[in-house]
Amino acid sequence: MTNDGLSAGAAARRLGVAVTTLRTWHQRYGLGPSRHEPGHHRRYTLEDMVRLQVMQRLTAQGVSPAEAAAWARRAPASSTAPTLPGSPADPGSPADPDFSVDPGSCDSASHDDSAPHAEPAPSTEPVFSTEPAFPTGPAGGGQSIALGVRADPAARGLARAAMRLDGPAMRHILDSAVAGRGVIAAWDHVMMPVLIGIGERYEATARFIEVEHLLSRSVTEALIAVPRPAPEITPRxxxxxxxxxxxxxxxxxxxxxxxxxxxxxxxxxxxxxxxxxxxxxxxxxxxxxxxxxxxxxxxxxxxxxxxxxxxxxxxxxxxxxxxxxxxxxxxxxxxxxxxxxxxxxxxxxx
Missing domain, CATH: 3.40.50.280 (Cobalamin-binding domain)
Structure with a gap:
């Protein structure tokens, strides 16, 4: 970044978000550019970019935009976002052991108004069972994925990233979940609830197959990235x-x-x-x-x-x-x- 700072377009490209997202974060949460010269547009400084990175990381982890912005405004000139209690990056705080999904009392993963409107697609992937792993029910309205009030924070973050079609954020959440919890816990508590939620949204609206496709691809990439046993061991x-x-x-x-x-x-x-x-x-x-x-x-x-x-x-x-x-x-x-x-x-x- 030059001493002159970044334009809104350059800052958006650096973060991998839409310019309209930056505008929303500025107007709603005060996370705007601070460098200003008379006769020119304001530009994003290094400190501004650090705050935006904190905002981006926390919302991807499932934190509400307002709370994430409050953290971001307090952030020092460092690119490290605070660690959330119970998150995979916080080994000292166990995750909530109850991950059941209650479709009768669902909350929807909040969705930034500036993000692309997206909707789930068909063909959810349940666990190895002859019965659905979670009870199904009508999906909520709006541009969101209903997960339930007890949904894992990482699942909520994954749902938000999926609705934004934010592939890098999805991979970050998925890779962190697999590395921090193991494949089965990541599948049961992070991947599968969102896949099921997307399937229910598709059944309700028949729209936004692209969300399911990108999420499925991200899940596949995260699972393939798990190191395989030595090649000399014959698969049985x-x-x-x-x-x-x-x-x-x-x-x-x-x-x-x-x-x-x-x-x-x-x-x-x-x-x-x-x-x-x-x-x-x-x-x-x-x-x-x-x-x-x-x-x-x-x-x-x-x-x-x-x-x-x-x-x-x-x-x-x-x-x-x-x-x-x-x-x-x-x-x-x-x-x-x-x-x-x-x-x-x-x-x-x-």
């Missing part, structure tokens, strides 16, 4: 989506949780043809096969029967997701949640 778990099943975020979460536990896996991805899956099982000889179906249209039990009919079938053949019918063959394993999936797959592979 095979993960795949059923035929015509396109939703694989839960499988990516399981692969990341297994990697975090030191267990490698092969993730074949979405829409795996049954014949190709059987060929893969024949070639690699896994001890565990997890087949994910989210929608009833993809939960064809014959896909499981073909794996079970292999001369030397895997030790565990698991049907994961809410798309499978009930009852399933007694030799097929089902998972209640991601924690159980991790436990069963890890035990079989060791």
């Amino acid at each position: 778990a095979l993960l795949a989506a059923a035929e015509e099943e396109q939703h694989i975020l839960p499988l990516e979460a399981l692969a990341a949780a297994l990697a975090e536990a030191g267990v490698p896996s092969r993730l074949l991805g979405a829409r795996m043809p049954s014949r190709a899956l059987v060929d893969a099982v024949d070639r690699t000889g896994p001890v565990v096969v997890v087949l994910w179906s989210q929608l009833p249209s993809s939960g064809d039990v014959t896909q499981l029967d073909r794996i079970l009919a292999i001369p030397h079938p895997p030790l565990v053949v698991a049907a994961a997701g809410p798309g499978w019918p009930s009852p399933l063959p007694p030799t097929v394993t089902t998972f209640r949640d991601l924690t159980e999936a991790l436990r069963v797959v890890s035990a079989a592979c060791r």
Whole structure:
């Protein structure tokens, strides 16, 4: 930054926000440019930029804009934002153990009026269960994602960032959650509530699929970034989506949780043809096969029967997701949640 300071446009580009967002922060919260020369527009100084960075970081963590602005106005000439009690960056303060979502008493993640109007999209990604992980209900109005009064602060921050289509902020929140809490806790308490909220918003409005796409991509990137076991360790778990099943975020979460536990896996991805899956099982000889179906249209039990009919079938053949019918063959394993999936797959592979 030069001694002359930054224009509003340059400051917005530096922060990765819209100029209208800076204007809102100036008009509503007094976080405007302080350098002024007669006959010229005001310009943002280094101290102004530090305050704006604090504002940006705290709102991304779920702090209300008014409270974040109060912190920012007190910020010294340092780019370090204060740490919130209970946040992943504060190891001395445990997070709230109760993360249940109560759609009957929802609050909406607040949304800056200057941010792009966005809405959730279809295909939420529930945990490994034959029932929805959270009860569903009508989504609230407005440009926001309803999470519930007990929603984790990081989930609220992720919801706000998603509605702004703020990819860098989403990655920061997701990476911090995974690093500070582990894959399963980050999935259960940060990622999944927002994915479900976006799905409910789409069901109510049929708008803003771009929000779900960018959030899903950010979640995938955060999960892929989890370090994998050494390449010389042969994967003994095979993960795949059923035929015509396109939703694989839960499988990516399981692969990341297994990697975090030191267990490698092969993730074949979405829409795996049954014949190709059987060929893969024949070639690699896994001890565990997890087949994910989210929608009833993809939960064809014959896909499981073909794996079970292999001369030397895997030790565990698991049907994961809410798309499978009930009852399933007694030799097929089902998972209640991601924690159980991790436990069963890890035990079989060791």
